[in-house]
Amino acid sequence: MSDNQEKKLDDLIKDTFAKAADNVTPPSVQAEWEKFEQKYGHILFANEEDTPNQKENNLVYIVKPQDNVYQRPKGFSNTNRTRVRLTAIACIAAIIFGLFMIKPQSASALGKWFIQIFTKKSGETTEFIQRSVTKEGGNTGQYIEIDKQELSLEEARSQVPYAFLVPDYIPPYLEQRKIYVEKIGEIYSVALEYYQESNLIISIIQKKYDSVYTNSTGYDTDDSLVNKIQIGNYPANLVTFKDGSTKLVWNDQSLFYEIRGVLNKDEIIKIAQSMK
């Protein structure tokens, strides 16, 4: 199309729309304003009573303030707020799921890991020790009867269905020995207690488990010192407390051992190594 034709077309369109607009007969403006005021005036227009501070503030203001309507603080819009909430929930779910996926699946391992979280949370003052014995065929969720009695060594050996150990070495100042056998369901626990003038000095506990056993203990490292040592072929934890008492914990293939008492480090290790 030539420039001339282009201009002609522009003029024609302009003329057509101008005529179309001129041909419209709007209603009376004043009457429409009255209708408008009647319909929307109470929503829109401020009056002096409603906005006493308006002039002082010198605001550009034409709309009546909606005092009774809660105004959300500026920030996220409703849509954005919902999006943020959903994102936060998704992130939390992803983190929880991720933690379970990257950590070991067995309960005992998860337990250790879980407690280690709190170890770190409480700073460097807590140490966690966990020992476990695992065998197949354990039962859970049953009612268990507890039966505890004091026996002689021979009686204990005849009653307890496994060969528990007795230390060859005991400090010579300990005068008295008591043996307690505790039966918890099908589990036998043997406690050898050594006394000096009726005061309990050493307690040696041995337990045998038919299934999974996990023992977890937390120590405040401000009050105790944990050393990893070796008893025979098995790793052990030696805990030395500020009050002078010690505790030694270890296990072999089937038994769990714990020696605790008012003993120095060398004596408690000597007792443990003498157990036969």
Next chain:
Amino acid sequence: MLSKEPTKPSEPSDIHASKEIAEKLYLENYDYIHRTASVLLQDKFIADDIVQEAFFKAFKNWNQLRDIGKFRPWLSTIATNLCRNHFHKSKREIPIQDIHEADHNTNLEDNVLSKLEGDDYIETVLRSLGYDDREILMLRYYHELSNKDIAQHYQITIGATYVRLFRAKEKFKKVYAKIRREG
């Protein structure tokens, strides 16, 4: 024809008299907006409602207007958007008949674009255009917006605006030529 000069900016301090200012703006702009809505919608009675709603929205969102001198273009935009929404919701479109028959005649001779006598053709042309073409031509030739302003209005690129405008003009030319040919 009505003056398309925008309302003279009022002094900010005057705006306290909110109702008076609103009335002034309403009275100054009502005709212009009503004519726009009537042409776009091709229905005077619907235009009445749309115009009232446009003023309501404008006053309600008054704090979004940065320059009171631009009240008229701002109100026009609100009104145009309301018209478009209404039109597309109601899907009220006049069928265009036999426009394609005129396609082979679009290499128009000068006399085809010469003005028709009277105003009878106007309604037919506008109705035959379809809403979207009618709106963009209205913005360009009645509101006299630049291509840049039209691009802003539709939130499209200037290139896309040229294309839309070109197609709308071509459509206008075909419709007009057909009416002229049929006498």
